[in-house]
Amino acid sequence: MPNSSLLSVDHLFVYGTLRRGSISPMAHWLATHASWTGAAQARGRLYALAGYPGFVPDPAAGWVQGDVFKIADDAPLFAGLDDYEECAAHNPEPHEYARVVIDVRMAEATIPAWTYVYRYSTDGVREIESGDFLDDER
Template sequence: MSSALLFAYGTLRAGFDGPMARWLRSVAPIVGRATARGALYRVDTYPGFVPGDEGVVTGDLFAPADPAALLAQLDEYEECAAHFPEPHEYRRALVTVQGADGPVEAWTYIYARDVAGLARIAGGDFLGE
């Protein structure tokens, strides 16, 4: 595994009060705020991140003690584990994010479907909409 960090930009963020966000906070210390290049779209009650050069997306960096186990659990939550039928809504990938101490690589979940018709979240901050 080439990164031990997770970049969360939506319902897994430290400031979101959902069951998976609470679970994540209990198993992975938050490193701090971070940003990634790209756009954020409102999919439903949750966002989708699409990397690119057209904007900045705000999120939180987490440093799990056991990244492989945490990512396996999150792959289930995001329904992108191998046993889920294709096409997946999300795919897990490494992205470069800007943390407090400079750029780092972190795992995140990228929206894998067409964004046509989805509203872009202005400012790229799901919690600051």
């Protein structure tokens, strides 16, 4: 049975190709299916992968920059995003990402939000020291 506290989480934190300002077609898709709430930060490390980032939460690390979206109807939204992140039930294991709830800091408050966490080893992978994938891309 799902955790009822997770059912009430209605925000999504994105830190890479889904961010507002990204040229990714999926960023545009997200913007048409959810409402941008504002800029946010999460404690963790951001890694440069093959044209996209991997986020690993770490309460002792610096801040990763991102955006928060308000989710109106999570079933179709997460079906599309889980496919994009290749962590849907029909994708072969092991999944590169897992969708989890973390705390994110916005201008006025800290809120719980869904995000996609990188699950593979980061040994030898370049960390994005600034914590900002969009700045690192430029």
